[in-house]
Amino acid sequence: MTAAKANTPMFSRIALIGIGLIGSSISHACRRANLAREIVGSSATAATRQKALDLGLISEAFDNAADAVAGADLVILCAPVGAYAAIAAAIGPHLTPGAIVTDVGSVKAAVVRDVGPHIPAGVHFIPGHPIAGTEQSGPEAGFAELYDNRWCILTPAADADPAATAKLKLFWERLGSQVEIMDAVHHDLVLAITSHVPHLIAFNIVNTAAHLERVTDSEVIKFSAGGFRDFTRIAASDPVMWRDVFLNNKDAVLEMLGRFSEDLTVLQRAIRFGDGDVLQRMFTDARSIRRSIIQAGQDTAAPDFGRSRPADPPSPAKR
Amino acid sequence: MTAAKANTPMFSRIALIGIGLIGSSISHACRRANLAREIVGSSATAATRQKALDLGLISEAFDNAADAVAGADLVILCAPVGAYAAIAAAIGPHLTPGAIVTDVGSVKAAVVRDVGPHIPAGVHFIPGHPIAGTEQSGPEAGFAELYDNRWCILTPAADADPAATAKLKLFWERLGSQVEIMDAVHHDLVLAITSHVPHLIAFNIVNTAAHLERVTDSEVIKFSAGGFRDFTRIAASDPVMWRDVFLNNKDAVLEMLGRFSEDLTVLQRAIRFGDGDVLQRMFTDARSIRRSIIQAGQDTAAPDFGRSRPADPPSPAKR
Numbered sequence: 001m002t003a004a005k006a007n008t009p010m011f012s013r014i015a016l017i018g019i020g021l022i023g024s025s026i027s028h029a030c031r032r033a034n035l036a037r038e039i040v041g042s043s044a045t046a047a048t049r050q051k052a053l054d055l056g057l058i059s060e061a062f063d064n065a066a067d068a069v070a071g072a073d074l075v076i077l078c079a080p081v082g083a084y085a086a087i088a089a090a091i092g093p094h095l096t097p098g099a100i101v102t103d104v105g106s107v108k109a110a111v112v113r114d115v116g117p118h119i120p121a122g123v124h125f126i127p128g129h130p131i132a133g134t135e136q137s138g139p140e141a142g143f144a145e146l147y148d149n150r151w152c153i154l155t156p157a158a159d160a161d162p163a164a165t166a167k168l169k170l171f172w173e174r175l176g177s178q179v180e181i182m183d184a185v186h187h188d189l190v191l192a193i194t195s196h197v198p199h200l201i202a203f204n205i206v207n208t209a210a211h212l213e214r215v216t217d218s219e220v221i222k223f224s225a226g227g228f229r230d231f232t233r234i235a236a237s238d239p240v241m242w243r244d245v246f247l248n249n250k251d252a253v254l255e256m257l258g259r260f261s262e263d264l265t266v267l268q269r270a271i272r273f274g275d276g277d278v279l280q281r282m283f284t285d286a287r288s289i290r291r292s293i294i295q296a297g298q299d300t301a302a303p304d305f306g307r308s309r310p311a312d313p314p315s316p317a318k319r
Numbered sequence: 320m321t322a323a324k325a326n327t328p329m330f331s332r333i334a335l336i337g338i339g340l341i342g343s344s345i346s347h348a349c350r351r352a353n354l355a356r357e358i359v360g361s362s363a364t365a366a367t368r369q370k371a372l373d374l375g376l377i378s379e380a381f382d383n384a385a386d387a388v389a390g391a392d393l394v395i396l397c398a399p400v401g402a403y404a405a406i407a408a409a410i411g412p413h414l415t416p417g418a419i420v421t422d423v424g425s426v427k428a429a430v431v432r433d434v435g436p437h438i439p440a441g442v443h444f445i446p447g448h449p450i451a452g453t454e455q456s457g458p459e460a461g462f463a464e465l466y467d468n469r470w471c472i473l474t475p476a477a478d479a480d481p482a483a484t485a486k487l488k489l490f491w492e493r494l495g496s497q498v499e500i501m502d503a504v505h506h507d508l509v510l511a512i513t514s515h516v517p518h519l520i521a522f523n524i525v526n527t528a529a530h531l532e533r534v535t536d537s538e539v540i541k542f543s544a545g546g547f548r549d550f551t552r553i554a555a556s557d558p559v560m561w562r563d564v565f566l567n568n569k570d571a572v573l574e575m576l577g578r579f580s581e582d583l584t585v586l587q588r589a590i591r592f593g594d595g596d597v598l599q600r601m602f603t604d605a606r607s608i609r610r611s612i613i614q615a616g617q618d619t620a621a622p623d624f625g626r627s628r629p630a631d632p633p634s635p636a637k638r
Contacts, residue, residue, distance in 0.1 A: 082595075106545075131542045131544045131545045132544055133544075133545075134622035134623040135609070135622060135623070136622045141622065150544050151541050151542055151544070153542070180541070186533075189533055189534055190534050190538050190539075190542055191542065191545055193524075193527070193528050193531060193534055193539065193547070194528070194534075194538070194539055194542045194543055194545045194546065194547040195542070195545025195546045195547065196545075197524065198524060198545070198546035198547050198549070198550055199546050200583075200586060201520055201524065201583065202546070202605075203586070203601060203602050203605045204579065204582050204583045204586055204601075205512075205516065205517060205520065205579055206604075206605040206608050206609075207582055207601050207604060207605055208512070208575070208578050208579045208582045209512050209513070209608070210604065210605075210608060211582075212512060212575075212578070214505075214508055215508055215509050215512055215513075217608070217611070219509050219513070220509075220512065220513055220608070221608065221611045221612050221615050221617065222470050222499070222615060222617065223450045223470055223472070223509055223510065223513045223514070224513055224612050224617050224618070225450045225451055225452075225469050225470070225617050225618070226425075226450045226452075226510060226513045226514025226517070227513065227514045227515075227517035227518050227521070227553055228512070228513040228514065228517050229612050229617055229618045230517070230549055230550075230552070230553060231517055231549075232605070232608050232609040232612055232618070233549070233609065233618070233623075233624065234546055234549060235602075235605035235606070235608075235609065236605070236606050236609035236610075237602075239599050239602035239603040239605075239606065240599060242598070242602050243595050243598045243599040243602060244595075246589075246590045246598055247590075247593055247595050247598070250590055250591065250593070253590055254587065254590060254591060256527070256531075257583075257587055257590075259527050259531070260523065260524055260527045261580070261583070263523050263526055263527045263530075264519075264520065264523045264576075264580070267519060267522070267523055268573065268576055270565075271565045271566075271569055271572055271573060271576075272569065272573060274566055274569070276401075276562050276563075276566050279561070279562045279565055279566070280558050280559060280562040282522060282523075282526050283522050283554075283556075283558035283561050283562060284558040285525075285526060285529065286521075286522045286525040286526055286529075286551070286554035286555070286558075287554070287555050287558070289525050289528070289529060289536070289539070289540065289551050289554075290454070290525075290551040290552065290554065290555035291555075292536070292540045293540050293543050293548050293551055296540050296541060298540065298541065298543050298544050298548055299543070299544070299548045299551070299552070299626070300626045302626075303453035303454060303455045303460065304453040304454070304552075305552065305624040305625070305626045306624070306625060306626055307618070307619045307621075307624045307625055307626075
C-alpha cells in the first residue's frame with residue numbers, strides 16, 4: 001500500500017494558465033517527477049496552444065482560462081502579471097472547492113491585490129515565485145531542469161491553510177527547488193534588488209548604447225565581449241512580462257533605484273576627482289559576494305559562466 | 320624553402336611584462352600556433368614568476384621588466400595600465416632596435432601618453448587591446464582559446480611603420496582574433512560604453528545590494544538567480560586593473576555615464592507615472608541588439624549562456 005501510494009501523483013489535474021518558458025518548464029518537471037495525473041492548459045494564442053499540444057506539454061488546450069480550471073486541483077497562473085486580474089475574475093466561479101491556486105509572478109503584493117478578491121471560500125490561494133528563468137520565451141523554451149537547485153518563494157497570507165501551503169511547498173521541492181516562505185511585501189523588496197533593478201539597468205544600458213552618435217551600433221556589437229554582451233542577455237527577456245513587473249512593483253523598485261543612483265554618484269565623483277582608493281575599495285568589496293553566490297550553488301564557478309570553455313563553442317577555423 | 324619558412328616562428332623572443340590572465344593566455348595561444356621561438360616574462364611577484372615557470376608559460380622569469388626585454392623582438396605589456404609609465408621608463412633603454420612594443424591595456428590614449436615618450440627611435444610602439452577576458456586573474460587563469468573569434472583593436476599612431484603594424488595584426492590573427500585598427504581616442508569612447516560603464520554599474524549594484532538595511536546579504540545571495548548573479552560575475556574582475564581603467568579613461572566614462580543616467584531617469588519617471596508604453600517600447604528595442612551580437616559570433620545563443628544546460632552542472636539530488 002505504501003509503495004502504491006508513493007506512485008500516486010500529488011495532483012489529479014493541473015491547469016497551467018499560460019504556457020511560456022515557466023509553464024512549459026513546470027510541465028516538463030512535473031512529468032519527470034510524476035506529480036500530476038494530467039496537465040491541461042490555456043492560452044489566448046492559437047499557435048501557443050498547438051505548440052504546447054505538439055510538445056506534449058498539456059493533454060488538453062483551452063482558449064480561455066475558465067474552461068481550463070474546471071476539475072483542476074492545482075491551478076498555476078503563468079501569464080504576465082498584468083493579465084492576472086482579468087484571469088482571476090474569469091476563473092473564480094469555476095474553481096473546484098479544495099483546489100490550490102498559485103502563480104509564478106515576479107511580484108507578489110500586486111498579485112494578492114489583483115487575484116485574492118476573486119478566489120472563493122474553500123479554495124486555497126497561495127502566491128508563489130520560482131527564482132529561475134532564461135532570456136528565452138514561449139512553450140518551446142521550457143526544460144525540466146529549470147528549477148533544479150533554484151529557490152521558490154511562497155507568500156501565503158497569515159490565515160492561509162497550513163496543509164495547502166505544505167502541499168505546494170512539497171510540489172516545488174519535487175520540481176527540484178528549495179522553498180522559502182516570505183511576506184509578499186518583503187518579497188517585492190528583495191526581488192527589486194536581486195532581479196528588477198538589475199533588469200532595468202540592463203535594459204537601460206542597451207538602449208543607451210543603441211542611441212549614441214559617436215559610437216556606431218556595429219562597434220557596440222563587435223566589441224561587446226568587453227562586458228556589454230552580458231547585459232544584452234538579460235535585456236533580451238520578455239518585454240511584456242517586464243513591463244508588468246515594473247508597473248506592479250513601483251515603490252520597491254523606486255526605492256532600490258534611488259539607492260543605486262546614489263551609490264553610482266559616489267563612484268562618478270571618485271572617477272572625476274581621480275580617487276583611486278575609493279574605486280579600489282568598492283571593487284574589492286564586490287568580489288566577495290560572487291564567492292558567496294557560487295558557494296551557495298546559485299551560479300557556476302566556471303570562468304565566464306563556462307561559455308569560454310575550449311570545447312564549447314568549437315574554436316573557429318584560423319583565418 | 321617555403322615550407323621551412325612557414326615553420327619559422329613569427330618572433331624569436333617574446334617578453335611578457337606581467338603574467339596574469341591575459342599574458343598567460345597569450346603564451347598558451349602562441350605555443351598553439353608556434354608564434355615564438357621563446358617566451359620570457361617578468362613579474363614583481365615571486366609567486367607569480369614561479370607559477371608561470373611551473374606552468375611552462377615562460378622559459379625564463381625576471382623580477383624586473385628591464386632584464387626581460389633584452390633581446391626581445393616583441394614586448395607585450397600585460398600589467399595594469401597604472402604601472403605602464405614606470406615600466407616604460409625602465410625598459411626604454413634596454414629595447415632592441417627594430418623590436419615591436421605593444422600592450423593589452425583597456426585604455427589607449429593614456430597608454431600613448433605614458434609609454435610613448437619612453438620608446439626610443441627605431442623601436443615600433445603599437446598599442447593594442449584584445450576584447451576578451453574572464454572574471455578570473457593570475458597566471459593559472461589563462462587558456463589558449465581566450466582570443467578565438469574575439470576582436471583585438473590596435474591603435475598605431477599616424478606615423479607608425481605600416482610593416483610593424485601589419486606584423487602585429489598577423490600575430491593577433493594567429494592568436495585567433497580578428498583585428499580592427501582604430502584611433503586611440505575613439506577606442507576609449509567605444510570601450511567606455513561596451514566595457515567600462517558596464518563594469519562600473521555591475522560593481523555599483525553589487526555594492527548597493529551589500530549595504531541595504533531591509534534586505535539581508537543572505538537573501539541577496541539566495542535569490543541572485545533572478546538576474547543579480549550575472550552582475551556579480553563582472554564585478555569579480557580584478558580591482559586594481561579596473562581602478563586603473565577608470566582613472567585613465569575619465570572623460571569618456573563620465574560622458575557615457577551621463578548618458579546612462581539620463582536614460583535611466585526616463586525609465587524611472589515612466590515607472591513612477593505608470594507609463595507602460597514607454598517601458599514596453601524600450602524593453603522591446605533592447606532585444607534586437609542581443610540578436611545582432613549572437614549573429615556576429617560575439618556570444619553564445621544558448622539560453623542563460625548555456626549554464627542552465629541539463630548536463631552542466633549535474634542536476635542536484637532531489638530533496
